[in-house]
Amino acid sequence: MQPLVEVKGLKKYYPVEKSWIDKLLSRERRWVRAVDSIDLEIERGETFSLVGESGSGKTTTGLVLMQLVEPTEGEILFEGRDIFSLREEERRRLRRDMQMVFQNPYASLNPRMTVEEIVGEPLTIHLGLKGEERRRRVIELLDIVGLNPGKYYVDRYPHEFSGGQRQRIAIARAIALRPKFIVADEPVSSLDVSIQATILNLLQELKREFKLTYLLIAHNLAVVRYMSDKLAIMYLGKIMEKGVSEEIFQNPQHPYTKALISAFPDINPDVKRDRVLLRGEIPSPIAPPPGCRFHTRCPFRLEICERDEPKLVEVEDGHLVACHMVE
Amino acid sequence: MGGEPILEVRDLRTYFPTMRGTVKAVDGISFTVLEGETVGLVGESGCGKSTAALSIMRLVPAPGRIVGGEILLRGRDLLKLSEAEMRGVRGARIAMSFQDPMTFFNPVMRIGDQIAEGIIRHQRLSRREAWEKVISTLEVVGIPSPRDVAMSYPHQLSGGMRQRAMMAMALSCHPELMIADEPTTALDVIIQAQLLELMKDLKRELGMSSLIISHDLGVIAELCERVAVMYAGKIVEYSDIRRILGGPRHPYTIGLLESIPRVGFKKERLIGIEGSVPDLIEPPPGCRFSPRCKYADEKCKEDPPLIEVEEGHYVLCHHPVMGGG
Numbered sequence A: 001m002q003p004l005v006e007v008k009g010l011k012k013y014y015p016v017e018k019s020w021i022d023k024l025l026s027r028e029r030r031w032v033r034a035v036d037s038i039d040l041e042i043e044r045g046e047t048f049s050l051v052g053e054s055g056s057g058k059t060t061t062g063l064v065l066m067q068l069v070e071p072t073e074g075e076i077l078f079e080g081r082d083i084f085s086l087r088e089e090e091r092r093r094l095r096r097d098m099q100m101v102f103q104n105p106y107a108s109l110n111p112r113m114t115v116e117e118i119v120g121e122p123l124t125i126h127l128g129l130k131g132e133e134r135r136r137r138v139i140e141l142l143d144i145v146g147l148n149p150g151k152y153y154v155d156r157y158p159h160e161f162s163g164g165q166r167q168r169i170a171i172a173r174a175i176a177l178r179p180k181f182i183v184a185d186e187p188v189s190s191l192d193v194s195i196q197a198t199i200l201n202l203l204q205e206l207k208r209e210f211k212l213t214y215l216l217i218a219h220n221l222a223v224v225r226y227m228s229d230k231l232a233i234m235y236l237g238k239i240m241e242k243g244v245s246e247e248i249f250q251n252p253q254h255p256y257t258k259a260l261i262s263a264f265p266d267i268n269p270d271v272k273r274d275r276v277l278l279r280g281e282i283p284s285p286i287a288p289p290p291g292c293r294f295h296t297r298c299p300f301r302l303e304i305c306e307r308d309e310p311k312l313v314e315v316e317d318g319h320l321v322a323c324h325m326v327e
Numbered sequence B: 001m002g003g004e005p006i007l008e009v010r011d012l013r014t015y016f017p018t019m020r021g022t023v024k025a026v027d028g029i030s031f032t033v034l035e036g037e038t039v040g041l042v043g044e045s046g047c048g049k050s051t052a053a054l055s056i057m058r059l060v061p062a063p064g065r066i067v068g069g070e071i072l073l074r075g076r077d078l079l080k081l082s083e084a085e086m087r088g089v090r091g092a093r094i095a096m097s098f099q100d101p102m103t104f105f106n107p108v109m110r111i112g113d114q115i116a117e118g119i120i121r122h123q124r125l126s127r128r129e130a131w132e133k134v135i136s137t138l139e140v141v142g143i144p145s146p147r148d149v150a151m152s153y154p155h156q157l158s159g160g161m162r163q164r165a166m167m168a169m170a171l172s173c174h175p176e177l178m179i180a181d182e183p184t185t186a187l188d189v190i191i192q193a194q195l196l197e198l199m200k201d202l203k204r205e206l207g208m209s210s211l212i213i214s215h216d217l218g219v220i221a222e223l224c225e226r227v228a229v230m231y232a233g234k235i236v237e238y239s240d241i242r243r244i245l246g247g248p249r250h251p252y253t254i255g256l257l258e259s260i261p262r263v264g265f266k267k268e269r270l271i272g273i274e275g276s277v278p279d280l281i282e283p284p285p286g287c288r289f290s291p292r293c294k295y296a297d298e299k300c301k302e303d304p305p306l307i308e309v310e311e312g313h314y315v316l317c318h319h320p321v322m323g324g325g
Helices: A019-024 A057-065 A088-097 A114-126 A131-145 A162-173 A193-210 A220-226 A245-250 A255-261 B049-056 B081-091 B111-123 B127-140 B146-150 B159-171 B189-206 B217-223 B241-246 B251-259
Strands: A006-016 A031-042 A047-051 A071-078 A098-101 A179-187 A213-218 A230-233 A236-244 A315-318 A319-321 B007-020 B021-034 B038-042 B067-075 B092-098 B175-181 B209-214 B224-232 B234-240 B306-310 B315-316
Touching: A006 A057, A019 A162, A031 A057, A031 A230, A031 B021, A047 A057, A047 A179, A057 A131, A057 A193, A057 A213, A071 A220, A071 B081, A088 A098, A088 A114, A098 B038, A114 A131, A114 A162, A114 A230, A131 A162, A131 A193, A131 A230, A162 A193, A179 B315, A220 A245, A220 B224, A230 A255, A236 A245, A236 A255, A245 A315, A255 B189, B007 B049, B021 B049, B021 B209, B021 B224, B021 B234, B038 B049, B038 B217, B049 B175, B049 B209, B049 B306, B067 B224, B081 B209, B111 B146, B111 B159, B127 B159, B146 B159, B159 B189, B217 B241, B224 B241, B224 B251, B234 B241, B241 B306
Parallel strands: A047 A213, A047 A230, A098 A179, A179 A213, B038 B209, B038 B224, B092 B175, B175 B209
Antiparallel strands: A006 A031, A006 A071, A230 A236, A236 A319, A315 A319, B007 B021, B007 B067, B224 B234, B234 B315, B306 B315
């Protein structure tokens, strides 16, 4: 079956502002290689997660998918159609099917709009709903996301809600147009743990009820394991490992994946862990290391790693790894 | 374990007067840190854990005020010291590190000068000797090129390096007690793991006593021997880490543990806690967790007793759960 979303050779480079010294010496413009040639296939009904540290390019990938940022190169196919070659009105129609939930519900909701206006805005723009009809739909949506009774909340402003409730409002807005695909960028990382769990459960329920497909962007591996069917581990704009989530958690192949999993503090004090400790920090995406981008921090690096970039190869059915060690 | 108590906090109350009324941010908490021990204060935002830490340093921002209780450092009540005497305690005997090193460091001073300042003040060393000490302390916290880092300004360092530099500053005067407020929260997991390993090494090598403030039970589980769980200004459960994680008895602690997805386990349904933290100006009568608690009944409208459910395991609850978790 055709995947719902396909990303092919996606690149997103941001220009670095030239300093006066650069201009004086007429140096060439430099680029931040935020996303550097990645491929993804997201099947209908699954939750696909992008995992990585800050600066790995996971959020940029989400923004390009949502057409909020133009890619430098590459294609994004939604139901087989390249979204960047569509005409404007077709693109607009497509936006109904693709929605986003952001990390910080304190920043993503307009403080001067009531809940009715926030959640109702997409209904007006895309479906032309107004007045009583729109209000009824908003109340319905609030009930669905667990803000019930919805009529009790519909006239309030964002500041009257807690962080968890705000994220529910943002989710209500995202599902208002019955989308097929939702990009959730760190949807719970700004919330307290007891609240995180209730929001994750809500996302799971909505996925079942409305047959949604999610792209989850997250750095918390426990959240990722709880939510995902498949995942991709990103490092400096590249995919290091990709496959079925449980398979990767039980049998990680890439040294970076192993390091990430072992770095995560677990609440069981009896777990004996052999941490794969990495030295140093993530290098600059302006001048990523040659060869394998991870080689500067890799505890197992070989000579070849400094020269040749490893390709993503299939080690098992659907489990891909970019590492010279496993080739 | 079983050393002398270094820090004893008894019935500490820190209130913030506001236009709407008094916020009882910390409302009668008691705990002890023993020699060589690491104690954790864990809780969600607004539970009062950071205010508790600032109270120990006597750095509660105005209009907040410590209105009651005792803070004994080796038996001496810090609340009875003059401000001048307290300055001799801060940095020298109790040091504190903060969540966000960027707001902690002075942006226009070199890292080395900032760390040296405390050394010169508390240990009466010359500038030159102090700098040598700065370099050696930066080495202790695992900074690869300490001289370069000492000459840098805060914005030139990465988040992980800044956190290490702040830890070096805290360690530089050999404090008896270290308080770390959310030491790894602002960092990526890989860097967090490096810091956690460093803190464990330092503890082994220096035998330091510390108080770790965190919202992350995973971090607490890695570092601490004993834990106090805070909710809405009160300590609701207090015991050694194994019993808190393996056999929690307070409904809030149980709810918190059931909310955390675990990397080491396959999917099981998370439960979470419905509702939200109460208003600390007019907290619910009796048990503050009762509006969110599934075991709550009429009795919970009265103040809950602190029950020692087994030796050294305290629970603030009318109905401690049997065999929880």
